[in-house]
Amino acid sequence: MRVLAVNATYRPGKTTSRLAGKALEGAASLGAQTEMVHLKELDIGFCTNCLTCYQDQESEIADCVLTDDVRGVLEKIRKADGVILASPVHNGFVSGLMTAFVERATWTTLKPTGEMMGLKGCPEPRLTGKARAVATLVSAGMMPAELRQYCDTGSPWLMEAGVMICNGSPVGDMYAGAVFPRELNDDEWRRAYFFREITEAQDREAFELGQAMAQAIAGGQVKPYDPMAMMAALEEGKE
Numbered sequence: 001m002r003v004l005a006v007n008a009t010y011r012p013g014k015t016t017s018r019l020a021g022k023a024l025e026g027a028a029s030l031g032a033q034t035e036m037v038h039l040k041e042l043d044i045g046f047c048t049n050c051l052t053c054y055q056d057q058e059s060e061i062a063d064c065v066l067t068d069d070v071r072g073v074l075e076k077i078r079k080a081d082g083v084i085l086a087s088p089v090h091n092g093f094v095s096g097l098m099t100a101f102v103e104r105a106t107w108t109t110l111k112p113t114g115e116m117m118g119l120k121g122c123p124e125p126r127l128t129g130k131a132r133a134v135a136t137l138v139s140a141g142m143m144p145a146e147l148r149q150y151c152d153t154g155s156p157w158l159m160e161a162g163v164m165i166c167n168g169s170p171v172g173d174m175y176a177g178a179v180f181p182r183e184l185n186d187d188e189w190r191r192a193y194f195f196r197e198i199t200e201a202q203d204r205e206a207f208e209l210g211q212a213m214a215q216a217i218a219g220g221q222v223k224p225y226d227p228m229a230m231m232a233a234l235e236e237g238k239e
């Protein structure tokens, strides 16, 4: 069983990396072989909208005109049984690096042959050799967990993209809200990101997310991408 974390932090080794690392430890504790990819350390170019990949409706991973490191990450996703997509919360969303990666993964791992609600040309997974478990993990610097709804439009978007790219189903999403060691004064609030701490509870939650992923994989609970199930889950999340 292989579990891969794709981490789009700009600061490898800090908050998002630590929590994604804990999630991998959780998966490893149940026998998974784990790996973390830091996109920041790779060459990840912007999609040029040349549509080379979009026109290829055969390949499992369509060719891209850019010869950078994206292909290598997609090959790792192909081999993985579970994928954790990790990012800091930036502007209430995910990082630009994650968005850039998802754009590049879109028509290289999806083909426009799907149909949904009578609409043709929808994305359909190419990586259909197996179903993969998908989890998201985002870390915030100022917004606490109880106000997540105001600062986390990224997680549902990332999960929707993730289950398509990975041809899989969701196993969990973690929002690591900002926690501070004490009451901050007004001046400190203006520098709140510097005071944010990772709590033991967050470490544990991340560890358990990784364990839940390993259990879902081992228990055969991971299903291939199903657009209608995904839409129903998103609708449920809005209520």
Ligand SMILES: Cc1cc2nc3c(=O)[nH]c(=O)nc-3n(C[C@H](O)[C@H](O)[C@H](O)COP(=O)(O)O)c2cc1C
Pocket: 009, 010, 011, 014, 015, 016, 017, 087, 088, 089, 090, 091, 092, 093, 139, 140, 141, 142, 143, 151, 178, 193
């Ligand atoms: C450009 C930028 C935008 C950010 N936007 C938010 C935000 O909307 N809400 C929030 O709580 N924190 C925000 N933060 C803080 C980061 O989410 C926080 O520092 C995060 O834990 C960083 O993860 P890292 O340690 O992996 O870099 C932002 C940080 C940056 C640099």
